Amino acid sequence: MNLSQEEWAEQFKNDDNAFLLDVRTPEEFEDTHIPGATNIDIYKGQGFIYEVDELDKSKNFYVYCRSGARSAKACQILEEMGIENTYNLLGGIMEWEGETE
Template identity: 40%
Template sequence: MKSKTLISWLPIFCLLVSIPFIVIINRVIVSATIDRTTDNITPQIAAQLIQQQSNKRSLVILDVRTPQEYANGHLDRAVNVDFYRPEFRQAIDRLERQKTYLIYCHSGVRSSRSIHLMRAMGFKQVYNLEGGIRRWQQAGFVTTLSSLDNSH
């Protein structure tokens, strides 16, 4: 009698034991999907992308920080489009969709939001610099100082 009771509880026990593993696997799958859809790249991969595209006009480096942040240091050849400007969406809408975009901000939050907007607007090749310019500089890559004349 006791063995029949134990056998009847075995499937329930197995299910309860497996639930934490199912939750963990689901989180891993969701995280991988998010990374694929936002195309986050490290500063090292971003530097390689810039190097590979240096002679081509198909790569646009987009700095979505404020003009003041931009003036304090930015990636070479970056175009400044301030995420906080009311016209930000219209400025993005005027960009060429067939080009490749490397987008960054200070830490990655504004650039990630920009990428989601750009994807919704039909842009295909958009990359987010993980950790923004802060991580770029921590990795030892240089930035350029300039006036506020390169903002759009």
């Protein structure tokens, strides 16, 4: 599900079953990311699938990238893998006004 910056931030803040996933490259992640995010690069292809497969699929996945395109694709993949609740950050970290590190 695509959520606006405000909806995504509010829902994430109030979700005690949230998992924050950054699907950008490790270099992008090192540069800046949302605190508490786990980085799994969607460009790893099958490696991305393997790493996601190790995660708790009962979590609610809050996914972001630079602009929202890679994370939208990642949400599709997660859903195909049986993860029911995925939330894509529209506009990505480029439009993020919340905390970063």
